[in-house]
Amino acid sequence: MALVAALSAWDDTPSTSVEGAKRYDELSRATQLVHEWLYPKDIASTTTEAPRTSETPEQAAALRYLTVERGCTAELFKDFLDMVHARFYLVRRDIGRYMGRLQETEALSVVVQTDEVMKEMLERLVLWQRTWGLPLRRFNDAKLLNTYTSTFQSLLHASLPPKFLDYLHTFLTASLASVSTSFTDAPAPPAHGDLLQSVPMPHRKIPPPSPHLARLAIFLRYSSTFMNVALAEIERVAKEEAEKGWDVRCLSRARQRVGDGVVNWLAGMMEGQGHGLEAVQVAMRSMFSRFDYYLCKCFFEIRTDELFSIIIDYPESISALEDLRECLFKVDQRTLLVEKLQAANLKRLLHPGADTKDVLAQYISTIRCLRILDPPGVLLHKVAGPIRAHLRDRPDTIKHIVAALVDGEELQDENEVGGLLRQGNDDVEDFSDPKWEPEPVDAAPEFRSGKAGDIVSTLVSIYETREVIITELQILLAQRLLAVKDYDAVKEIRIIELLKLRFGEQALQVCDVMLKDMADSKRIDDRIQGDIKTSLHPLILSNRFWPDIQISSLHLPPKLQALQRDYEAAFNQFKPDKHLRWMQHLGTARLRLEMEDRVIEAEADPVQAAIAEMLESQAEWTVSDLAERLDLPDKMVRDGLVFWTGFGLVKEDKGGKWRLLEREE
Known part of the structure; x- marks a missing residue:
């Protein structure tokens, strides 16, 4: 030992006096007494080795002699550390005993007992550390205590088996879950803002599951385990809140729970390290941001997996879209969103078994939903390509588009507020427009030319020319007019006037002729009904302006034929040509x-x-x-x-x- 070496060196000095021999005996005796006092005792022993709470008067006198008079403090402390190393097998023996108990509780799957054993084990380890370091307080040197503490903790962490991490993870998870559950019924904050805004400052004080985590430097040594537990809890909170549905804002409530639970739980750990409240808040600001990012990432993954169904339920699912928009801004994983939605569309929509009407309705909802997530339309441009190609290849798509324009409630507002559809070179950018904005950085080269102003424009732009749409419009309107009773075409007139705002007056001139035929037919029928009383009220069409109508071979019975002959005779008198x-x-x-x-x-x-x-x-x-x-x-x-x-x-x-x-x- 260091002090023995010092004594040997002193013994080699030439001296034959009796006083020198006496001093040597005194030094040897004092060293023996101090070593006995500093010797790391077995706290589990019931023999004379059991630790004492204070030193004897002889030991106190020997300590003063060696430290004050002889200046051997450094040598005594070095000898003490050597004894700690030599006696640490006692601590390892206790660790093994507790690990055996933890394995038994693990086999029984009893989390409560595991927590109790962990708390008892941590308390026991702190008792070892405190008992062995207690004599050092008489040296009145904080550096020596700090050096001993770090040495003991280094030996302790080197002695803990790898399985200890699993038990620590279980212990911390149970603690954090109980804290998070206590804030489940707290009122939700406003539906915007990040975690820093949602967490009250100063934070609620949450004591750590065991004060000995800081005393044994477990929080610092295994910080990654604490972080993993926190992230796992954030993921659980995100999933639990997301399961509450799409009709409410869930992200803000999850942020509140993470702030009240996870953040303040970790802040309590840091306070246990001896840091003040202000220092804890400053140190954890970057951690707050990381937690909020991870929460948004978890929400983003959940909602993007559900995005196809969210689009189906629009507009009832608009709250989920607003949460997803906020998460998308935070995590900026636009490519992943596009890939997931394209995969869902391919699996659930773009196949022969899906009805064209359903595909078209889903496309319209997709347009509206992706505009909420990304107003510039880059995401829509990337997702819509396969849907548009699929619709273009279906022979009945035009009929369903026209039916949606004429009868579909989902497009009535679009027709009323939309302007004239663009065509030709109208897609060329107008840089003089004060509202002009540059293309987003992730836009495809053809993004600008493929960008449509509204839903009707987007649907019409599926085809290279809008003439096919106009032709189908004429056919559908002709069918509706042929089904009109009592010449009452008020609804059809309103539809045509709205469509003129979108397609222009010239494109729907044929429809104007059809409406004129309706009015003329009523006028002619009123005149003929004044000449003859008949139950027949025909619609008289201009042959050139109505779509081709297939002639039927139906041979009417005599009674119906007579009605037609009488009406035709009266018509020939009114219109002989x-x-x-x-x-x-x-x-x-x-x-x-x-x-x-x-x-x-x-x-x-x-x-x-x-x-x-x-x-x-x-x-x-x-x-x-x-x-x-x-x-x-x-x-x-x-x-x-x-x-x-x-x-x-x-x-x-x-x-x-x-x-x-x-x-x-």
């Missing part, structure tokens, strides 16, 4: 059928009306006989008979004949 060509299969008829025990009133098409008249002349028919008489396909006749079956007018017998039911069965 024109003649009528009847579209026998178009139109509707209001029928009142008087049976023996009931009256049937129905609105039928010409084929169904002709079948009803044929039943009046003959009560029993086969499908083939009736089809031959009306000059129609068998299927069309059978469909007409099935229509009257719903009113209880006819019934099919086992022989394949259809029989009129004068009395209801």
